Each structure stands twice: as structure tokens, then as C-alpha cells.
Amino acid sequence: MTLDMFFDPFCLKAIVRTPDPFRHQAPGFEAEGIARTALRGVYRQGSRSLQALGLPGICNFAVNRGRILSESGMVSGMDILEIRGFRIYRGFLDADAQAGLVGDLRAVAAQAPMFSPMTPYGKPMRVKMTSAGKYGWMSDRRGYRYVTQHPDGADWPPIPERVQDIWRKLVSDERAPDCCLVNYYGEGARMGMHQDRDEADFSWPVLSVSLGDEGLFRIGNQTRGGKTESIWLRSGDVVVMGGDARLTYHGVDKIRSGSSSLLEKGGRINLTCRVVD
Ligand code: SIN
Numbered sequence: 204m205t206l207d208m209f210f211d212p213f214c215l216k217a218i219v220r221t222p223d224p225f226r227h228q229a230p231g232f233e234a235e236g237i238a239r240t241a242l243r244g245v246y247r248q249g250s251r252s253l254q255a256l257g258l259p260g261i262c263n264f265a266v267n268r269g270r271i272l273s274e275s276g277m278v279s280g281m282d283i284l285e286i287r288g289f290r291i292y293r294g295f296l297d298a299d300a301q302a303g304l305v306g307d308l309r310a311v312a313a314q315a316p317m318f319s320p321m322t323p324y325g326k327p328m329r330v331k332m333t334s335a336g337k338y339g340w341m342s343d344r345r346g347y348r349y350v351t352q353h354p355d356g357a358d359w360p361p362i363p364e365r366v367q368d369i370w371r372k373l374v375s376d377e378r379a380p381d382c383c384l385v386n387y388y389g390e391g392a393r394m395g396m397h398q399d400r401d402e403a404d405f406s407w408p409v410l411s412v413s414l415g416d417e418g419l420f421r422i423g424n425q426t427r428g429g430k431t432e433s434i435w436l437r438s439g440d441v442v443v444m445g446g447d448a449r450l451t452y453h454g455v456d457k458i459r460s461g462s463s464s465l466l467e468k469g470g471r472i473n474l475t476c477r478v479v480d
């Protein structure tokens with residue numbers, strides 16, 4: 204994967220020294236550090252001097268150690284934040300791409316209707332879900348697991364091409380995801396802190412796409428408990444949870460109802476793509 208598809212020339216110049224910075228196998232932190240330092244240096248000069256320099260725009264990077272450096276809105280490039288190893292591509296999907304995805308997901312849900320799974324403890328989950336791909340994620344009295352069929356008995360529909368395309372751009376074109384889990388959060392829905400650990404292979408990241416109302420996403424640690432950090436994920440944001448952060452606890456505390464008009468009936472959709480076996 205190269206970054207020139209969605210970075211302006213200045214960013215590309217800063218990033219080009221990184222052979223493959225965003226692949227989970229080779230995070231390339233050193234080179235990425237060079238890029239970040241360069242960008243931060245320019246960032247400090249402020250938006251007026253950026254224009255004076257004739258730069259067409261700049262990516263707004265955050266520091267790597269959990270604190271967001273800047274969300275000032277002065278930049279025209281895409282923001283990439285990194286919090287505890289979770290890479291957050293702010294506004295990765297524009298309005299057309301988001302609407303296209305919603306259409307694709309309607310087709311998925313027509314074939315594989317959304318359902319409210321039971322937790323292994325016998326409580327219905329607040330989030331509704333369905334899946335696309337070779338496997339779908341399930342929960343019931345028997346536990347959390349991947350299954351090859353919807354509870355109705357049909358195979359899961361294929362993962363939409365638009366979703367596969369995001370995976371290819373941000374994760375890999377060598378291996379496609381096996382599962383695209385589609386979660387729907389209505390008003391009041393939330394998801395408790397958990398690890399994604401039902402897959403056989405943790406060397407592949409989980410890729411998450413947010414659509415519709417904003418969701419307050421909480422990032423914890425590799426073991427349960429401890430200090431956490433939260434960020435509002437907006438429609439069009441994409442998160443890659445990989446490398447050392449692959450087994451980091453995370454959850455969604457609340458949904459900001461009415462913050463987006465993307466979904467006719469409101470609410471939030473989150474897609475997570477995973478390599479399962
Ligand atoms: C998940 O962890 O499965 C969902 C995350 C999200 O909704 O943003």
C-alpha cells in the first residue's frame with residue numbers, strides 16, 4: 204500500500220521515507236517518527252504561515268503516547284490520530300463513500316437480518332448485529348464464537364467490495380478479511396470493555412468503520428482495568444487496531460443521538476473486519 208492516494212504532496216514528502224509504515228507486520232515507527240517530527244515542526248508555525256509557504260494542506264498528526272496534539276481544524280488534510288496504538292483515520296470516508304456503504308449494508312441486512320444476540324450469561328446484548336463474509340460473529344449461551352451461518356441457517360452474504368477496498372488501503376492487499384461484523388447502536392446502546400480475541404490469528408489487525416451518530420469510544424489496556432482514554436468516533440472515521448494494540452481492551456460508552464443525518468432512523472453502525480483463521 205502507498206499513501207499517495209489520500210495524502211497531499213507535502214505529507215507524502217514527509218512520509219516517503221517509510222517503506223511500509225501502516226502494515227501491521229512492519230509498523231516502521233522510526234520512519235514514522237521522522238514524518239511526525241517534520242509535520243509537527245510545520246504545524247507549530249500555524250495556519251497563516253502554512254499558507255504563506257504555499258503548502259496545499261497538511262496532515263494533522265497526533266503524538267504517539269496517548270495525548271492528542273491537535274484537533275484545531277486548521278488543516279485541510281486528513282487527520283491521523285494515534286492513541287495507545289489504535290490508529291484513527293479521521294474522516295477517511297467522505298459523504299458519498301459513507302452513503303454508498305450504507306446502501307451496501309442495507310443489502311447485507313436484507314439477506315442476513317440484524318439480531319440481538321444473548322451474552323453467555325443470558326442477557327440480550329444492547330447492540331444489534333449481523334455479519335458478512337466466510338464467518339459471522341455470534342454469541343449465545345454456548346459462548347462467543349464465529350459461525351459459518353446466520354441463525355436463520357443461511358450463509359452470510361459476501362463482504363461488500365467497498366469494505367474490502369478500505370481493508371486493502373489501510374491493512375493489506377495480501378489477505379482479505381474473513382468476517383465483517385456489522386453492529387447497530389440505537390439510542391442508549393453501548394458496548395462494555397472487551398478484547399477482540401475469538402480469532403485464531405492476532406497478527407492481523409481489526410479494522411473498524413464508524414457510520415452515523417457519534418460514539419464515545421474508550422481505549423484501555425492489555426489487561427482489564429487501569430486508566431483509559433476516550434474519543435468520539437464520527438461518521439466516516441476508520442480505526443485500525445493492530446500490532447501491540449491488537450488485544451487492547453476497548454468499548455463504546457454512549458451514542459450521541461442526532462449527531463448525524465446519515466442513517467434515516469438515526470443511530471450508529473460500526474463495522475469491524477477481522478481475519479479469523
Ligand atoms: C467493537 O469493538 O466491536 C465495536 C467498536 C465500535 O463500535 O466502535
Ligand code: MN
Nearest residue numbers: 397398399453
Ligand atoms: Mn471489539
